[in-house]
Amino acid sequence: MSPLAIFFFFFFNLSFASNTIYNVQNYGAKSNGKTDSSKAFLSAWGSACASTSVSTIYVPRGIYLIRKAYFNGQTCKRNAISIRIDGTLLAPSDYNVIGNDGNWITFENVNRVSIYGGIFDGQGASLWTCKNSKKNCPEGTTALAFYNSNNIVMNGVTVQNSQMFHILLDGCNNTKLQGVKVLAPGNSPNTDGIHVQSSSGVSIMNSNIGTGDDCISIGPGNSNLWIEGIACGPGHGISIGSLGWESKEQGVQNVTVKTVTFTGTQNGVRVKTWARLSSGFVRHVLFQHIVMSNVQNPIIIDQNYCPNHESCPHQGSGVKISDVTYQDIHGTSATEVAVKLDCSKTNPCSGITLDNVNLSYKNGRAEASCVNAAGRASGFKELTSCL
Numbered sequence: 001m002s003p004l005a006i007f008f009f010f011f012f013n014l015s016f017a018s019n020t021i022y023n024v025q026n027y028g029a030k031s032n033g034k035t036d037s038s039k040a041f042l043s044a045w046g047s048a049c050a051s052t053s054v055s056t057i058y059v060p061r062g063i064y065l066i067r068k069a070y071f072n073g074q075t076c077k078r079n080a081i082s083i084r085i086d087g088t089l090l091a092p093s094d095y096n097v098i099g100n101d102g103n104w105i106t107f108e109n110v111n112r113v114s115i116y117g118g119i120f121d122g123q124g125a126s127l128w129t130c131k132n133s134k135k136n137c138p139e140g141t142t143a144l145a146f147y148n149s150n151n152i153v154m155n156g157v158t159v160q161n162s163q164m165f166h167i168l169l170d171g172c173n174n175t176k177l178q179g180v181k182v183l184a185p186g187n188s189p190n191t192d193g194i195h196v197q198s199s200s201g202v203s204i205m206n207s208n209i210g211t212g213d214d215c216i217s218i219g220p221g222n223s224n225l226w227i228e229g230i231a232c233g234p235g236h237g238i239s240i241g242s243l244g245w246e247s248k249e250q251g252v253q254n255v256t257v258k259t260v261t262f263t264g265t266q267n268g269v270r271v272k273t274w275a276r277l278s279s280g281f282v283r284h285v286l287f288q289h290i291v292m293s294n295v296q297n298p299i300i301i302d303q304n305y306c307p308n309h310e311s312c313p314h315q316g317s318g319v320k321i322s323d324v325t326y327q328d329i330h331g332t333s334a335t336e337v338a339v340k341l342d343c344s345k346t347n348p349c350s351g352i353t354l355d356n357v358n359l360s361y362k363n364g365r366a367e368a369s370c371v372n373a374a375g376r377a378s379g380f381k382e383l384t385s386c387l
Ligand SMILES: *[C@@H]1O[C@H](CO)[C@@H](O)[C@H](O)[C@H]1NC(C)=O
Pocket: 148, 149, 150, 171, 172, 173, 200
């Protein structure tokens, strides 16, 4: 054998020998955008799941109509499964087909599943129109949901135009989202980009998110969450909350949000709790190296959240907020009050730090407003006199 042949011999043996590839087209998937390929995808999953070796599900170029798909890992052989997508997965455009089903594509009880590339298109436009005209519409589905799963990777994946949330992580540990794109128009209702809850060790890196609701929303029961290198806008910003709806609720701790740009969003970094008797906490949070560009509420804690004054008789929120640091945050506010800390009257915020925060409004410095908040601020008198 020539040296080159020997190289290839070893290269192929090492990289591919034990990786079985399941092409969805071999299971009957059609790339014409019209034939429902749900069953074919599920059959390919069944094969990968039953395999004891490392396996790859491959989705070639083209458009695949998926009515609905539920990938359960309960009975899998616990091998790593990669899903490589060169094509687009398309949801039904008629919202009545799955609009009340909760999720479009679901993974549950899976371990070591990685998704590389591809476009997931929820085709939500007709449902948004229905909702925006205040007719009686279905709630809508989340495009891509993961429940009770570990070691998920999403790399270079685009999720767009979901009826409701785009990506949901619920009960997931050690999960990495990297180079993800989430795209929906600014006026599409409830289309949160990535919602994380009851999860630990999740990181969301180098991603681009623009939707009609929160770019990232962080629900109860999260810990060790790392968010870095995000471009957010349009949308409602990055939000911890809403929390404190339930009377007994798990808290949120150890959250880092760094190197983020907000462009034209409703909020920048927000912590939001219902004005209801409740329990729970938010602690050990760092917001660092953030640029605001024309953001309506760049820094906001709202513990008196009560939209339409319904279901909360303006009680003090029972969620305790402590040890929250805002560091190196600059840029422009679209409103005069750029820092608004409106904490609970029964559970005041403590340990709030504002360090090197410099936000401007029109041609001057923006204002700050603090209620029931304690901590320290360095820098400008607008801030130092606030806490
Ligand atoms: C994630 O970690 C938590 C805390 O260690 C644990 O209770 C939970 O079962 C884990 N979830 C999964 C899917 O393994």
